[in-house]
Amino acid sequence: MPSLAGLFFWMNRKIENINKITIAKPLKLDCGKTIKDFPLAYETYGKLNENKNNAILVFHALTGDQFVAGTNPVTKKDGWWVTAVGPGKAIDTNKYFVICANVIGGCMGSLGPSDINKETNQPYGLDFPVITIKDIVRAQESLLDHLGIKKLLCATGGSMGGMQLLQFCATFPDKTFSAIPIACSSSHSAQNIALNELARQAIMADPVWDNGKYFLKNTQPKNGLAVARMVGHISYLSEQGMQEKFGRKLQEKADYEFSFNADFQVESYLRHQGSSFVERFDANSVLYITRAMDYFDLSKQYKGGLVEAFKNQLTKFLVISFSSDWLYTTKENKDIVIALNASGADVSYSEIETDKGHDSFLLNEPEFLKTLKGFIDSMYEKFKK
Amino acid sequence: MKQEFKVIADLLPNNSRVLDVGCGDGSLMNFLVKEKNIETRGLELDQNNVQECIYKGLTVIQGNAETELYQFPNQSFDYVVLSQTLQAFYKPDKVLNELLRIGKSVIVSIPNFGYWKVRTSLLFFGKMPITKTLPNTWFNTPNLHMCTIKDLYNYCEDQNINIKKVIGVNENNTSLIKRKNLEIKNLFSKLGIFLIG
Numbered sequence: 001m002p003s004l005a006g007l008f009f010w011m012n013r014k015i016e017n018i019n020k021i022t023i024a025k026p027l028k029l030d031c032g033k034t035i036k037d038f039p040l041a042y043e044t045y046g047k048l049n050e051n052k053n054n055a056i057l058v059f060h061a062l063t064g065d066q067f068v069a070g071t072n073p074v075t076k077k078d079g080w081w082v083t084a085v086g087p088g089k090a091i092d093t094n095k096y097f098v099i100c101a102n103v104i105g106g107c108m109g110s111l112g113p114s115d116i117n118k119e120t121n122q123p124y125g126l127d128f129p130v131i132t133i134k135d136i137v138r139a140q141e142s143l144l145d146h147l148g149i150k151k152l153l154c155a156t157g158g159s160m161g162g163m164q165l166l167q168f169c170a171t172f173p174d175k176t177f178s179a180i181p182i183a184c185s186s187s188h189s190a191q192n193i194a195l196n197e198l199a200r201q202a203i204m205a206d207p208v209w210d211n212g213k214y215f216l217k218n219t220q221p222k223n224g225l226a227v228a229r230m231v232g233h234i235s236y237l238s239e240q241g242m243q244e245k246f247g248r249k250l251q252e253k254a255d256y257e258f259s260f261n262a263d264f265q266v267e268s269y270l271r272h273q274g275s276s277f278v279e280r281f282d283a284n285s286v287l288y289i290t291r292a293m294d295y296f297d298l299s300k301q302y303k304g305g306l307v308e309a310f311k312n313q314l315t316k317f318l319v320i321s322f323s324s325d326w327l328y329t330t331k332e333n334k335d336i337v338i339a340l341n342a343s344g345a346d347v348s349y350s351e352i353e354t355d356k357g358h359d360s361f362l363l364n365e366p367e368f369l370k371t372l373k374g375f376i377d378s379m380y381e382k383f384k385k
Numbered sequence: 386m387k388q389e390f391k392v393i394a395d396l397l398p399n400n401s402r403v404l405d406v407g408c409g410d411g412s413l414m415n416f417l418v419k420e421k422n423i424e425t426r427g428l429e430l431d432q433n434n435v436q437e438c439i440y441k442g443l444t445v446i447q448g449n450a451e452t453e454l455y456q457f458p459n460q461s462f463d464y465v466v467l468s469q470t471l472q473a474f475y476k477p478d479k480v481l482n483e484l485l486r487i488g489k490s491v492i493v494s495i496p497n498f499g500y501w502k503v504r505t506s507l508l509f510f511g512k513m514p515i516t517k518t519l520p521n522t523w524f525n526t527p528n529l530h531m532c533t534i535k536d537l538y539n540y541c542e543d544q545n546i547n548i549k550k551v552i553g554v555n556e557n558n559t560s561l562i563k564r565k566n567l568e569i570k571n572l573f574s575k576l577g578i579f580l581i582g
Contacts, residue, residue, distance in 0.1 A: 316444070318439065334448075334456070337446060337456065338456040341446075341456050341457060341458070341461075342456075342458050344461075346444050347444065347446070348438075348439060348443075348444050348445050348446060349445075349446040349447050349448070350432070350435050350436070350439070350447045351432075351447050352432075353432060367432060367436070370436060371435075371436055371439055374436060374439045374440035375439050377440075378439065378440060378441065378442030379442070381442065382442060
């Protein structure tokens with residue numbers, strides 16, 4: 001279970017020295033409320049070239065942040081996508097200028113429920129407005145203006161990052177030359193809503209949560225948040241991958257303890273994932289971001305459904321799915337391809353054969369990374385012309 | 386580029402829109418894009434081939450033509466190309482119908498089982514033929530529904546599929562095939578290329 005030291009770290013972590021812009025322009029949210037003068041935290045890697053045609057925007061997933069590559073300055077751990085982004089990597093920062101912003105509702109510097117509500121002088125907690133993927137994406141558009149980028153070479157993202165990307169392409173059809181949605185969906189499935197609800201209920205069932213007011217006591221519903229993270233981690237693996245990785249192996253012991261301690265390696269793994277998560281993430285942020293994912297249904301936003309959403313797209317798409325991903329299945333990814341095809345868009349699709357489940361997009365999967373690199377490099381050659 | 390692709394490329398007008406079903410490593414598409422300014426899309430089953438196409442900057446969808454042609458809208462391409470794969474499907478007739486639904490015209494090429502070497506192999510040796518265009522043995526061949534140029538010609542007529550042009554290929558020689566020279570061309574062509582629809 002999470003250590004006190006870890007908790008101390010969360011409350012005192014230094015997130016002041018990170019790049020931020022203040023977005024003055026009022027943003028009317030889907031829920032009807034308006035936010036303005038809010039912070040949007042971001043990070044960039046590599047250099048924007050003179051022609052400003054080598055920019056790649058990355059959208060992060062549910063528990064990600066803007067620290068894609070290198071070392072995350074807050075957690076001191078590797079950036080969440082170091083397998084794909086960095087010097088000489090598939091998304092080569094020697095060649096490309098990579099941008100990632102923290103989502104609003106998050107907890108790494110962009111406006112979120114742990115920020116101070118100027119009206120009450122206390123953290124928002126549940127007074128934070130319920131946000132949507134569309135709100136998240138619209139909040140990020142100003143960042144491109146700030147960086148002086150008219151059109152991106154490419155935009156990409158996996159999981160919730162892919163959902164943001166689809167929204168981005170639909171809302172701003174001329175902002176990126178190419179797009180790579182990875183392991184995502186155009187509308188959140190019943191199973192995914194159910195899993196998110198399980199995560200939320202775990203947090204809300206923790207008495208420390210206190211209707212989202214735990215910040216008054218300078219604490220976190222760490223038990224509930226850890227369980228929420230465990231649910232997530234189960235869904236990111238595949239049955240076969242989990243069996244191969246853990247099987248029935250015991251955790252540093254010869255036999256059962258006849259107790260409820262973590263006898264099995266898989267238990268120990270989940271507990272570790274849970275406890276390290278509470279040190280870097282805010283419980284209310286999980287509630288808000290999972291809600292945004294659940295509300296995501298791109299076809300609902302357009303009268304003619306998904307085909308209409310992608311109408312008049314000049315963006316060149318590459319959709320990627322993973323064969324053993326049961327969270328965002330090949331079928332769901334293919335539905336995106338079919339809609340893009342039906343709307344006449346330029347779309348490629350590849351299903352990567354792997355037993356690593358949904359997590360595959362974060363791992364060192366050679367076939368996946370090769371495909372990523374091949375597409376981006378060939379798009380750059382075309383975009384330059 | 387192999388002779389078959391040259392013949393197919395010649396059949397395709399510049400600036401048209403082409404779907405290459407079973408596009409392999411994208412050689413044909415690459416040629417069409419660069420030399421004829423044709424807008425291409427590929428459908429390919431094999432992961433490595435898909436990657437090759439993506440490296441070349443070609444648009445390709447990984448998938449099985451037998452089950453996944455439904456995703457392409459009606460008449461959404463000027464031409465659909467299917468090179469030497471028709472005989473490998475479980476239901477070649479269904480696939481052919483799908484191709485005709487998607488493309489305004491369809492180009493289908495088949496290895497000709499009526500070619501004289503194939504016939505003599507079976508007649509004189511009593512063994513399933515192994516040739517350049519049919520390199521596999523009976524137990525590992527992907528070809529489930531072998532046919533001859535004559536078979537496909539008759540099939541198109543029976544199904545009221547409009548035959549626009551049929552070309553017989555033997556090494557570097559090509560010749561037009563019509564109803565009146567069908568018997569002889571069926572004997573001396575290794576490959577038949579049909580422009581239909």
